[in-house]
Amino acid sequence: MTAMTVQRMTRATWYKHRFSMVGIPAVFLLPALALFADSVVQRHYLSVHHLNGCLVANADTGGSSCMSGAWVSFTQPSPAPNVIAVAILALPVLAGLFAGVPWVAREFESGAFRFTWTQGTSPRRWLLGTFGPLVLLAAVTAGIYGAAAYWWYQIAQWQDGTSIWSWRSSSFELTPLSIAGWTVLAMALALLCGVLIRRVLPAMIAFIVTLGPCVYLSQTWLRPWLFGIGTTVRQVGTSAGWPSGTTTYTVQTWLQTPGGQRVSSWPAVSNVSAWLAQHHDTSWVAYQPHNHLIWLELARNGILITAAAFAVLASVWWLRIHPAD
Amino acid sequence: MNAIETRGLGKRYRRTWAVRDCDLTVPAGQVTALAGPNGAGKTTLLRILAGLTAPTAGTATVLGAAPGSPQARATVSAIDQTVPLYRHLRVAGQLAAARALNDQWDTELAVQRLSALGIATSARVGKLSGGQQAQLALTMALARRPRLLLLDEPLASLDPLARQDVLGWLMTCVAEDGLSVVFSSHIIAELEQIASYLVVLSAGRIQMAATVDSLLDTHLALTGPADGVDDLYHQVEIVTAQRAGRQALVLARTGAAPPGWAGRPVTMEELVLGYLREPAARVVPGLGVKIVR
Numbered sequence: 247m248t249a250m251t252v253q254r255m256t257r258a259t260w261y262k263h264r265f266s267m268v269g270i271p272a273v274f275l276l277p278a279l280a281l282f283a284d285s286v287v288q289r290h291y292l293s294v295h296h297l298n299g300c301l302v303a304n305a306d307t308g309g310s311s312c313m314s315g316a317w318v319s320f321t322q323p324s325p326a327p328n329v330i331a332v333a334i335l336a337l338p339v340l341a342g343l344f345a346g347v348p349w350v351a352r353e354f355e356s357g358a359f360r361f362t363w364t365q366g367t368s369p370r371r372w373l374l375g376t377f378g379p380l381v382l383l384a385a386v387t388a389g390i391y392g393a394a395a396y397w398w399y400q401i402a403q404w405q406d407g408t409s410i411w412s413w414r415s416s417s418f419e420l421t422p423l424s425i426a427g428w429t430v431l432a433m434a435l436a437l438l439c440g441v442l443i444r445r446v447l448p449a450m451i452a453f454i455v456t457l458g459p460c461v462y463l464s465q466t467w468l469r470p471w472l473f474g475i476g477t478t479v480r481q482v483g484t485s486a487g488w489p490s491g492t493t494t495y496t497v498q499t500w501l502q503t504p505g506g507q508r509v510s511s512w513p514a515v516s517n518v519s520a521w522l523a524q525h526h527d528t529s530w531v532a533y534q535p536h537n538h539l540i541w542l543e544l545a546r547n548g549i550l551i552t553a554a555a556f557a558v559l560a561s562v563w564w565l566r567i568h569p570a571d
Numbered sequence: 572m573n574a575i576e577t578r579g580l581g582k583r584y585r586r587t588w589a590v591r592d593c594d595l596t597v598p599a600g601q602v603t604a605l606a607g608p609n610g611a612g613k614t615t616l617l618r619i620l621a622g623l624t625a626p627t628a629g630t631a632t633v634l635g636a637a638p639g640s641p642q643a644r645a646t647v648s649a650i651d652q653t654v655p656l657y658r659h660l661r662v663a664g665q666l667a668a669a670r671a672l673n674d675q676w677d678t679e680l681a682v683q684r685l686s687a688l689g690i691a692t693s694a695r696v697g698k699l700s701g702g703q704q705a706q707l708a709l710t711m712a713l714a715r716r717p718r719l720l721l722l723d724e725p726l727a728s729l730d731p732l733a734r735q736d737v738l739g740w741l742m743t744c745v746a747e748d749g750l751s752v753v754f755s756s757h758i759i760a761e762l763e764q765i766a767s768y769l770v771v772l773s774a775g776r777i778q779m780a781a782t783v784d785s786l787l788d789t790h791l792a793l794t795g796p797a798d799g800v801d802d803l804y805h806q807v808e809i810v811t812a813q814r815a816g817r818q819a820l821v822l823a824r825t826g827a828a829p830p831g832w833a834g835r836p837v838t839m840e841e842l843v844l845g846y847l848r849e850p851a852a853r854v855v856p857g858l859g860v861k862i863v864r
Binding site: 254361569 | 618621622623624625639641644645647648649650651653655656657658659660664665667668669671672673674675708711712715
């Protein structure tokens with residue numbers, strides 16, 4: 247499509263879907279504003295009580311201010327941050343469900359697509375011209391929302407009662423990149439369900455049935471699988487040389503014989519160091535250093551975007567062979 | 572150039588053929604009436620020609636281009652019987668969307684036409700009456716300045732006065748711009764007013780396709796004794812015969828009434844209904860006007 251065609255299709259989509267095109271940014275930007283405001287309040291509290299220095303792992307042992315009542319009060323364990331974190335991650339799914347699916351499916355259901363198709367616009371141009379502005383708008387605003395969520399979670403995670411670790415699921419997902427990636431995938435699956443089923447309600451059900459396993463597989467299989475790729479391997483002592491538990495992700499530890507063979511399990515002895523010295527075995531660790539995190543984030547979101555691209559291509563292909571039957 | 576050409580065109584929905592073995596040639600610059608009973612395949616044929624649905628078999632061209640191709644989309648306008656519009660929009664928004672979608676758009680024509688019809692651009696499309704929606708769809712179809720207009724029962728929701736107005740407007744467009752129109756309707760009297768070419772579809776097949784004049788010139792309504800119908804089969808090509816007591820009314824393909832029978836010219840309605848009563852009777856294109864059984 248030429249630039250002029252894109253401009254004209256965007257204009258036509260604006261006329262047709264004005265409410266949604268305002269609604270989608272609002273859905274992402276209003277919570278972003280709320281998260282931003284909450285984070286500003288929290289940061290102000292920390293600043294007023296000189297607690298900014300405590301925002302490092304194991305800070306409660308780092309100085310007198312981190313033992314103060316203000317810090318204890320701030321870090322009082324609360325389920326709220328975790329609940330909010332889950333709600334934040336649910337928003338791309340909800341956007342796909344309530345905005346993405348009806349975007350195209352409703353045009354099929356009402357028959358309004360025939361208006362566009364008989365106004366000099368091909369089905370493919372209609373599909374991409376309708377979907378393009380939506381996904382672009384959703385991705386950009388989801389990215390801003392993700393940035394606000396990330397900024398908020400850097401502080402809020404201190405209140406959820408668990409340890410601070412950038413490799414855990416919530417930290418990995420609450421980034422602008424991840425939220426934008428999930429939003430694009432949700433919108434693409436919404437498009438595919440809309441084109442395949444062409445009825446709003448059944449398409450919404452199909453969307454949930456499709457995206458649910460994607461989220462589940464991403465959490466239970468894809469992320470652990472990616473974390474096992476490109477690890478740094480090094481020899482460690484029994485108590486020294488281990489990578490930092492707060493900034494790295496340990497994939498595997500093992501013992502190795504002088505012959506280079508791996509020992510499947512650690513010895514059940516009280517003095518492991520002595521046992522290792524006696525057998526001339528060495529201990530090893532495979533881990534992801536902190537600087538790998540961004541690359542793994544990029545890889546995971548690249549997979550999400552690739553899956554989204556396949557969903558869009560499948561939609562175009564299906565529309566080509568079944569235009570309006 | 573012909574407005575429409577189809578060869579062996581067919582469309583199947585699961586096991587049912589909606590249109591089958593459709594060979595049709597419609598010359599450009601004509602108003603073509605597409606008649607047929609419910610389920611005859613009129614809507615399917617028009618949707619194929621509009622590029623809204625793909626055929627299962629055969630080929631079709633509209634103004635020399637494949638339906639749905641960029642050339643065809645630029646020159647063909649279509650109004651589906653569902654009158655597809657964005658009902659949540661205001662009329663002005665609907666017009667703006669249409670203007671954005673088209674390379675060629677006559678804003679003046681659209682605004683003047685809607686103004687003449689008393690349709691406010693601030694009105695919500697969904698709040699317009701069925702007739703007004705049909706008028707709006709027709710206005711937008713013509714504001715594209717098409718060369719072929721495909722209309723699937725567009726007047727069904729209009730009152731008689733509005734119908735006359737639309738038909739008059741269409742005739743003006745045909746006369747002034749050389750527009751070709753294919754017009755499907757159940758109301759044959761309505762088709763008779765404007766059609767110069769007639770296509771009758773029955774059970775998904777083309778039953779008849781020729782100019783209205785040639786069909787009317789070659790058919791007569793014959794009235795005579797009911798017991799003479801059997802002999803009449805040997806003298807003329809009978810499309811259909813209805814007996815009422817001792818009298819019979821016969822639609823026949825003949826230029827003159829045989830002895831013992833009174834002949835009069837048929838109306839288009841009689842012609843169409845006569846063929847629809849006898850789906851086996853066909854006027855085969857390419858072989859002249861010939862009835863096959």
